[in-house]
Amino acid sequence: MKVVIGQGSCGIATGAKKTSNEFERLVAEKKLDNVVIDKTGCIGTCYLEPIVDVYKDNGELEARYVKLQPEKVAEVVEKHLIGGEPVAEYTISEEDKTFLSQQRRVVLRNCGLINPEKIDEYIAKGGYEAAKKVITTMTQDEVIEVVKVSGLRGRGGAGFPTWFKWNAIKSNAGAQKYMVCNADEGDPGAFMDRSVLEGDPHSLLEGMIIGGFAAGATEGVIYCRAEYPLAIARLEIAMEQAREKGFLGKNLFGTDFSFDIRIKAGAGAFVCGEETALIASLEGERGMPRLKPPFPAAKGYWKLPTNINNVETYANVPWIFANGGEAFAAMGTAQSKGTKVFALAGKIKKGGLVEVPMGLPLKEVIYGIGGGIKNDKNFKAVQMGGPSGGCIPAQLIDTPVTYEDINKTGAIVGSGGMIVMDENTCMVDMARYFLDFTKKESCGKCNYCRIGTKRMLEILERITRGEGKDGDIELLEELAGKIKDGAMCGLGQTAPNPVLTTIRYFRNEYEDHIYNHTCTAKSCKALIHYEITDNCKGCGACARKCPVGAISGEKKKVHSIDPNVCIKCGKCEESCKFDAVKRV
Known part of the structure; x- marks a missing residue:
């Protein structure tokens, strides 16, 4: 019997290590020699962590336990590991099973199923067979043709055809060529790449090996943000194991092709998602973009031919060569083929990672x-593409998830973040949040981005404080256009998108802030206050929760809030069981 505990970052954050330690303690204490305790990465159902899978000796999954905190472990050990009967109360529900059953998993095919620190488990799933096939039986042009047939486009944001980039670097001469992986995942609410690195690092390595062969490169570099220590640790283990097996290093699979990979930990600059800024950082310089051309395929890392793809792009490649380019192209739509991984976050009931065929609404x-939406509130919008993307409103919820259809809304697919918003989200404040992020992350090299984003942010901050002026909306639109046209790189060119899409679909909220000095969503602190209605039973719960003593009243009588003392923290509203506290 094998007990596998999900130990990606999400699982560890919810107590998975403590759960694992408790299993190990009890198994040793009760001398259950037939029970093996193991680990895996995140399977995607982050909202159910910690997750524990129990497998029979024949490898069949017997039970999946969810939200299994340490205090529940003893019961599982006693009743299931010893008694042979799963504890139904703690197992995954039929409804939650649909979270995974409705997906089509290519990139996430092994996440949550194998131990990312044991290469043999990846090999047992067919790992490195694609690399062996490519290196020992195919030419560079044949490899690129398979990628072309698959229709794989870069999953980092721009959606550029992968085969074209690989062919470009192959066609350029250089004493050395590099395959670089952009694992500098910086979008708020995005955690797709991190989960792959933590749950199935070998799929990335194998994809880079195949890409390196196609391009004629002998060295790979994974540029990973330093805030991902677990991902880096598991990558290092995976690379060392791959070298021991002969999958990295000299003369791979007995051929004259050599390829090795190293990691560069980045300092977490969002602008390094732009490839020339990433290259500057790799070279030890400040992460700042440069004008193109020349493109990295001609003059990249150390001015030598360089290809850059993100984690998800590379992780698709082994599956494509194992199953055929046509099989990948059969999923998705005519122009947006294959699957796409999304990170569901925000006001969503089931937050986590999903992988679906492109084209799904x-x-x-x-x-x-x-x-659906938490607490069954109304869906208002979804932010796609992170700070570089835009807000898609409720009336466009039937939009297919393709590069072309999402672009038409003013948003972008981006790397795959989906931040869901409900009726209580202020769209003006949402735009302010994302612009504040891009303003801080701007490298400052060009005036349009450095100064333009600051000026737009100042206007948005005024509006959310109730100090907006007539003409502010038009000024925001004018500044946005100038920044998009004048900024040097993708960060500046896309920074206005959240503002432009919220103005486009939620202009009434801007007008309410400016002309009526009210926040439509009753969210902006400067434009709201709290009142206690006649529903108040005088229980005093709100007064006890108030951190500044702004609430007074006699027991069993209607209480009141002193607006001069109230700091608008919302604790009173949260604590009231009688719906007597209202945000006005």
Whole structure:
């Protein structure tokens, strides 16, 4: 019998290590020599962590336990590991099983199923067979043709054809060529790449090996943000194991092709998602973009031919060569082929990672897989593409998830972040949040981005404070256009997108802030206050929770809030069981 505990970052954050330690303690104490305790990465159902899978000796999954905190472990050990009967109360529900059953997993095919620190488990799933096939039986042009047939586009944001980039670097001469992986995942609410690195690092390594062969490169570099220590640790283990097996290093699979990979830990600059800024950082310089051309395929890392793809792009490659380019192209749409991984976050019932065929409507992702909006509130919008993307409103929820259809809304697919918003989200404040992020992350090299984002942010901050002026909306639109046209790199060119899409779809909220000095969503602190209605039973719960003593009143009588003392923290509203505290 094998007990496998999900220990990605999400699982560890919810107590998975303590759960694992308790299993190990009890198994040793009760001398259960037939029970093996193991680990795996995140399977995607982050909202159910810690997750524990129990497998029979024949490898069949017997039970999946969810939200299994340490205090529940003893019962599982006693009743299931010893008694042979799963504890049904703690197992995954039929409804939650649909979260995974409705997906089509290519990139996430092994996440949550194998131990990322044991290469033999990856090999048992067919790992490195694709690399062996490519290196020992195919030419560079044949490899690129398979990628072309698959229709794989870069999953980092721009959606550029992968085969074209690989062919470009192959066609350029250089004393050395490099395959670089952009693992500097910086979008707020995005954690797709991290989960792959933590749960199935060998899929990335194998994809880079195949890409290196196609391009004629002998060295790979994984540029990973330093805030991902677990991902880096597991990558280092995976690379060392791959070298021991002969999958990295000299003369791979007995051929004259050599390829090795190293890691560069980045300092977490969002601008390093732009490839020339990433290259500057790799070279030890400040992460700042440069004008193109020349493109990295001609003059990249150390001015030598360089290809850059993100984690998800590379992780697709072994599957494509194991199953055929046509099989990948059969999923998705004519122009957006294959699957896409999304990180569902925000006001969603089932937050986590999902992988679906391109072309699935947003509604199916948010409601069909994600379970809809928390507390059954109304869906208002979804932010796609992070700070570089935009807000897609409720009336466009049937939009298919393709590069082309999402672009038409003013948003972008981006790397795959989906931040879901409900009726209580202020869209002006949401735009302010994302612009504050891009302003801080701007490298400052060009005036349009450095100064333009600052000026736009100042206007948004005024509006959310109730100090907006007539003409502010038009000024925001004018500044946005100038920044998009004048900024040097993708960070500046896309920074205005959240503002432009919220103005486009939620202009009434801007007007309410400016002309009526009210926040439509009753969210902006400067534009709201709290009142206690006649529903108050005088229980005093709100007064006890108030951190500044702004609430007074006699027992069993209606209480009141002193607006001069109230700091608008919302604790009173949260604590009231009688719906007597209202945000006005």
